[in-house]
Every structure is written in structure tokens, then in C-alpha cells.
Amino acid sequence: MSPEQQSIKQLLQSGCGEFVVCGGARNAGLVALLEAAEGLQVWKHFEERGAAFFALGRVKDHAQPCAVVTTSGTAVAECLPAVIEAFYTNKPLIILSADRPAEFRGSGAPQVIEQEEIFGNYAARSIEEWDGHGPLHLNVPCEESEISAEPWHAEVEGFLAKRLSFEVRNLLKFFDDGVFKGIIAMVGGLEPEEREDVFYFLKDLGIPVVADINSGIREALGDLLVPEQTFKGNLPGRVLRLGEVPVGRLWRDLEENPAVEVLSVCRNGLPGLARESTVIHAEVGRVIRGLGTPDAIGDVRDDFINARPIWSRIDERLEALPDSEPGLVNLLSVYATTGESLFIGNSLPIREWNDFGQRETPYARVFANRGANGIDGQLSTWLGATAETPDSWGVFGDLTALYDLAAPAMLPQVEQKGRVLIVINNGGGQIFEKLPRLANLTEEQRAAIVQPQEVRLQSWAEMWGMDYLKIESREGFDDLEAGERTLFVELIPDAAQSDQF
Ligand SMILES: Cc1ncc(C[n+]2csc(CCOP(=O)(O)OP(=O)(O)O)c2C)c(N)n1
Structure with missing residues (x-):
């Protein structure tokens, strides 16, 4: 041989x-x-x-x-x-x-x-x-x-991954050590097979939950879901993290606040924090099943009540500034519920979806690439993950799309029916405009980091045989209709409204 x-x-x-x-x-x-x-x-x-x-x-x-x-x-x-x-x-x-x-x-x-x-x-x-x-x-x-x-x-044999060991004792201890200073769950990306277990577990516990869109359970949580802004200057005593490292600000704040006890249950066994915390290295669903039905804990600090005015302030602002990036992402999140799957590429759209996405209708399947937070290869991963799935929606930033310009070469080999590729073209890496650390830099210094660009993406759509739609306002969504070929939507938010938001 x-x-x-x-x-x-x-x-x-x-x-x-x-x-x-x-x-x-x-x-x-x-x-x-x-x-x-x-x-x-x-x-x-x-x-x-x-x-x-x-x-x-x-x-x-x-x-x-x-x-x-x-x-x-x-x-x-x-x-x-x-x-x-x-x-x-x-x-x-x-x-x-x-x-x-x-x-x-x-x-x-x-x-x-x-x-x-x-x-x-x-x-x-x-x-x-x-x-x-x-x-x-x-x-x-x-x-x-x-x-x-x-x-x-070719005879393909069954895939038998050697299973990782897991431990439920640490998880039990975490709850038994007292929760009077408040305990919340933060849920990052979850594997599809973990989602149901995590959902029922959190329902039983009844604690406030900050959930990322790629957890796949965010919209199903109902009143348990609280905006992470609830905890600004008001950190809970304990955080139970399930799944991948959460994307938002709150997780980063935990780094500087070592008094908050953090227990992570995750598949890669890495704490996601450089300071002291505890980790259970396991498939999340298995640990939770090992626990059985937990006793209800509930909200010991009125975090649910504090969350309500924050949600309504967000909703008011979305209405007042409909063509801002959050406004358009909010409407996109409603349209995307009609898809069979949703893939969100880079950090800013994930954060915006977490904070401003609709909160009623769960998505059939949600994917993201959050292992190393790269903006590379995102379109390719999306096409691979949905190669056989019609009505797949993928959402990416403009630099993220520019990084993977050759990805549509795979389109003729994958399912294109109802496929919608959305690029939020805000003219560069706008996530950096949100960093307080960069606020005091000169224009030139900021530009070197944000990498502003004015590329016209319509010709890229033409080059790969995609249908093209430009959306610059809420009304623009009226024309969004996926067909037999991939529809490329260039979503261009109103920069002034985004700033105001
Ligand atoms: C391979 C790689 N290079 C650089 C970065 C640093 N980085 C993180 S976000 C970002 C900008 C992304 O810009 P864009 O895709 O336009 O999205 P926006 O922030 O505007 O939503 C960059 C360059 C990264 N994460 N991965």
C-alpha cells in the first residue's frame, strides 16, 4: 500500500x-x-x-x-x-x-x-x-x-471520539457556597447538542442570564434574559459561565474584578480570564445532565426588575434612530428568523445582535467562529457549515468580508437557494471606534487602526454571480427577497444616526 x-x-x-x-x-x-x-x-x-x-x-x-x-x-x-x-x-x-x-x-x-x-x-x-x-x-x-x-x-467507519472526563462536584459546590451576593449565568457559544440541556437547567435555576446570540438559546429565555448593562457598576458575587467565552464588555470587566467568583464550564477547558477562576473541562450538556434537576435559586438582587427599564430605553432608541447600525441590525434580526440558519461573523455584529436583536423568536440554527476571534476565513466557514442548508443567512463586517474575498468560489458547490449574504458596510473596523482606550488618539492614529475603506462591493457580487441589494434604511428591507441564487445584501447604516445612538 x-x-x-x-x-x-x-x-x-x-x-x-x-x-x-x-x-x-x-x-x-x-x-x-x-x-x-x-x-x-x-x-x-x-x-x-x-x-x-x-x-x-x-x-x-x-x-x-x-x-x-x-x-x-x-x-x-x-x-x-x-x-x-x-x-x-x-x-x-x-x-x-x-x-x-x-x-x-x-x-x-x-x-x-x-x-x-x-x-x-x-x-x-x-x-x-x-x-x-x-x-x-x-x-x-x-x-x-x-x-x-x-x-x-470507500468504507467510512463510525466516528468514535474518545470522550473527555467530566466533573459535576465542582458545579454543585459553586451553588452550595452561598449566593446571597447574587449569581448570574453568562452563556457564550454552545454546540447544538448542548442547547436544550442548558436551556432547561437555566429555567430550573431561575437566575438572570446574559446570553450571546451564538448560544442558540437567547431568544427562548424570555424574562430570564437580562441586558449586560444591568451589571455596569453592579457586579454580582458569582458568575456561572457556560460554553465559549462571552463576547460582550461584561466578561472583560470580570478580569479587573477578581472578587467576583467565576466558574466556567466549557469544552476547551480554558478559563477565558487571566486571573483566578475555576474551570470544568467538559461538554456542557453532559455535566448538566450529571447534576439532575437543580433547586431553584432565582434572582436574589432584583436584577430582573433593573433590566426592564434598560430594555425599554434600548427599544425607544431603536425606534428613534431606525437607520443607525443598531436599528438596521434590529430589523435584520427580525428578517433573519425566516432563515434555516444564521451565522454571525465578527465581534461587533455579535455584540449588536446580543444587545439590539429581537428577543422573541429563536433561530433554527446559529453558528459563529469564536475560538480565536479571527476575522479571517469567516465566509468560508459559513459556506462549509451551511453547504447543504437552504435559506442560510450569514452576517459579516466589511473588513471581515474583504479578508475572505475568494470564499464565493465555493458557491457553485453549495446550496444557494434562499442564501442571503449580508455585509454591514460601515466603512472599516467600527468596533475600534467603541474602544474607550482609543478615544484620545489623533485622527491619523485612529484611522490606522479602524482602516476606513470605500470599496464598492456591488462589483464583487457581480464577479461571483450573486444577486445584489443595497439597503440604507429600514424601508430598504421591503425589497429583500432571496431567490435561487445567493443574494448579497450590502447594508449601509446611517453614520450620523449610529454615532447618535
Ligand atoms: C485575522 C485577524 N486580523 C485582525 C483582527 C483584529 N480585528 C478585530 S475586529 C477587526 C475589524 C473588523 O472590521 P469589520 O469586519 O469591518 O467589522 P466591524 O467592526 O465594522 O463590525 C479587526 C481588524 C482579527 N480579529 N483577526
């Missing part, structure tokens, strides 16, 4: 039946083998960075491993950002890279780089070392031999 056949066999045995191939001369044998196989899903892309993010999206969609197949050289290095994202979110993303045979190493021969340990601590380096959760890198030395194109039948 050739090294190519050997590596593919190993992947099939570990449950990987899906591949994103980026062709080259060195990996031609691997690509040809995969193309000739029956029973595998094979996607094609020319750009390895996007391909790796697309593969990560596939993992998010069906919770099975997916492999990117690259040629040798810098092609392998292009996968690093997606590998890092997969590492911090514990996703089985596999990089199958073709390498020159061992004797070429260090020779400086064409397209020979040090590939063996290129992903450092971010990826396991053999099937034996891999626990089935995070990234895996298989580097395959390939000879320049004959390429066989014989059809063959």
Missing part, C-alpha cells in the same frame, strides 16, 4: 468521510485517489486558507471530522488559522498534507519546507496521538510515481 493509500485508509477508519481538496503536483496522487472513490464527499477549492475554514464549517455542520488535502510548501501553512480556530473550539479538523520524501528535508529543493511539525501544539501528529476532538495533521511523504485512477469503494 502506498503512503497515500495508507493515510486515506487511516482517516476512513477514524470516521472521516469528507474531504476538501486543493490540488497540486505533490498531492496529485491523494487527490486522484479521493476523486476515484465512491462513498466520499469531495469538495474542491484552489485556496488552502479558505478551504481549511470551509472544512471547519463542515465539521460544525455535522460534528464529524473533515479533512483538507494540500500540496507541499506554503499551501500547508495556509491552514494554520483554521487549525488554531479548531483547536480552541475542539473540532476534529484534519490536515492531510503531501510532502516530499524524507531525504528532501532541509535540501532547499523546490516547494520543500519543514512541514512535519508546522502546526506546533495545535494539532496531533498521528492517528494514535489523536483523541478525535481537536485538529489532526497527517503529513504524507509522496513519491512521484504513477497515479492510479481506478474507481474504488
Whole structure:
């Protein structure tokens, strides 16, 4: 058996039946083998960075491993950002890279780089070392031999991730140690299979909840949901964090307030804070199921009552400034409920959705990439995560979209019916305008960070065959109707209203 056949066999045995191939001369044998196989899903892309993010999206969609197949050289290095994202979110993303045979190493021969340990601590380096959760890198030395194109039948075996251990004792203790100074839950991104358990658990506890849009439960929480502004200058004694690190300001404030006790239950086992706190490293749903039905705690500090006037002030302002960025995001959040899935790309839209999005109707499926907070590869991940889902909505900032301009190359291979790609074009990285630290900088200094831009995105839509709609006000939404092709919506908020808001 050739090294190519050997590596593919190993992947099939570990449950990987899906591949994103980026062709080259060195990996031609691997690509040809995969193309000739029956029973595998094979996607094609020319750009390895996007391909790796697309593969990560596939993992998010069906919770099975997916492999990117690259040629040798810098092609392998292009996968690093997606590998890092997969590492911090514990996703089985596999990089199958073709390498020159061992004797070429260090020779400086064409397209020979040090590939063996290129992903450092971010990826396991053999099937034996891999626990089935995070990234895996298989580097395959390939000879320049004959390429066989014989059809063959691929048998994919069941994916058996080796489960992580978990602990419920710490969680029980956290509640038993007294909650008289107030306890709240902060819920970051959750996996789809964790959502129901977390939702009923929080309902039983009855404590105030600050929930991110990518938790998937924000709109279902009803009165338990409080705006994070409730806790400005009024921090609770304890915070129970479930899932990924929450996106908003409140989590950052906890860094400077070590008196607030924080317990995190999360899949990557990382505290998300540089100061002391406690972590339970586990799948959130499993720990919660292990607890059984908890006793109700409720709101011990009137936080629910304090939340009401804040919600109504927000609603008043949304009405008064309808064409501001929050105003348009609010209306977008209503339209997006008609979709089958929602992906939100970068920090500012997530924060705006948390604070200003509608609070009544849950979304069918919600995704985001929040492992390493990169603005790279976001469109590619979205297309991978929703490749088979009609009526998928994706929301991105303008710089985030500009970062992944080649992503629509995958459109002909994915479901396009009812697909809506929204770019909030506010002319640069507006999240930086919100940072108090930057308020005192000169115009030039600020511009160097915000990176203002005036790119016209209509021609990008044309280039990739997408339908185009520009929306600059609430009324503009009347024309929003998705069709057979992807609809690209350029959402341009009124800058003056946004400032006023
Ligand atoms: C790969 C990468 N480079 C740089 C950053 C730093 N960064 C965070 S947000 C941001 C700006 C995003 O701008 P845009 O997509 O226009 O969204 P907006 O903030 O305007 O909503 C940048 C550059 C990052 N997170 N990831």
C-alpha cells in the first residue's frame, strides 16, 4: 500500500468521510485517489486558507471530522488559522498534507519546507496521538510515481471520539457556597447538542442570564434574559459561565474584578480570564445532565426588575434612530428568523445582535467562529457549515468580508437557494471606534487602526454571480427577497444616526 493509500485508509477508519481538496503536483496522487472513490464527499477549492475554514464549517455542520488535502510548501501553512480556530473550539479538523520524501528535508529543493511539525501544539501528529476532538495533521511523504485512477469503494467507519472526563462536584459546590451576593449565568457559544440541556437547567435555576446570540438559546429565555448593562457598576458575587467565552464588555470587566467568583464550564477547558477562576473541562450538556434537576435559586438582587427599564430605553432608541447600525441590525434580526440558519461573523455584529436583536423568536440554527476571534476565513466557514442548508443567512463586517474575498468560489458547490449574504458596510473596523482606550488618539492614529475603506462591493457580487441589494434604511428591507441564487445584501447604516445612538 502506498503512503497515500495508507493515510486515506487511516482517516476512513477514524470516521472521516469528507474531504476538501486543493490540488497540486505533490498531492496529485491523494487527490486522484479521493476523486476515484465512491462513498466520499469531495469538495474542491484552489485556496488552502479558505478551504481549511470551509472544512471547519463542515465539521460544525455535522460534528464529524473533515479533512483538507494540500500540496507541499506554503499551501500547508495556509491552514494554520483554521487549525488554531479548531483547536480552541475542539473540532476534529484534519490536515492531510503531501510532502516530499524524507531525504528532501532541509535540501532547499523546490516547494520543500519543514512541514512535519508546522502546526506546533495545535494539532496531533498521528492517528494514535489523536483523541478525535481537536485538529489532526497527517503529513504524507509522496513519491512521484504513477497515479492510479481506478474507481474504488470507500468504507467510512463510525466516528468514535474518545470522550473527555467530566466533573459535576465542582458545579454543585459553586451553588452550595452561598449566593446571597447574587449569581448570574453568562452563556457564550454552545454546540447544538448542548442547547436544550442548558436551556432547561437555566429555567430550573431561575437566575438572570446574559446570553450571546451564538448560544442558540437567547431568544427562548424570555424574562430570564437580562441586558449586560444591568451589571455596569453592579457586579454580582458569582458568575456561572457556560460554553465559549462571552463576547460582550461584561466578561472583560470580570478580569479587573477578581472578587467576583467565576466558574466556567466549557469544552476547551480554558478559563477565558487571566486571573483566578475555576474551570470544568467538559461538554456542557453532559455535566448538566450529571447534576439532575437543580433547586431553584432565582434572582436574589432584583436584577430582573433593573433590566426592564434598560430594555425599554434600548427599544425607544431603536425606534428613534431606525437607520443607525443598531436599528438596521434590529430589523435584520427580525428578517433573519425566516432563515434555516444564521451565522454571525465578527465581534461587533455579535455584540449588536446580543444587545439590539429581537428577543422573541429563536433561530433554527446559529453558528459563529469564536475560538480565536479571527476575522479571517469567516465566509468560508459559513459556506462549509451551511453547504447543504437552504435559506442560510450569514452576517459579516466589511473588513471581515474583504479578508475572505475568494470564499464565493465555493458557491457553485453549495446550496444557494434562499442564501442571503449580508455585509454591514460601515466603512472599516467600527468596533475600534467603541474602544474607550482609543478615544484620545489623533485622527491619523485612529484611522490606522479602524482602516476606513470605500470599496464598492456591488462589483464583487457581480464577479461571483450573486444577486445584489443595497439597503440604507429600514424601508430598504421591503425589497429583500432571496431567490435561487445567493443574494448579497450590502447594508449601509446611517453614520450620523449610529454615532447618535
Ligand atoms: C485575522 C485577524 N486580523 C485582525 C483582527 C483584529 N480585528 C478585530 S475586529 C477587526 C475589524 C473588523 O472590521 P469589520 O469586519 O469591518 O467589522 P466591524 O467592526 O465594522 O463590525 C479587526 C481588524 C482579527 N480579529 N483577526
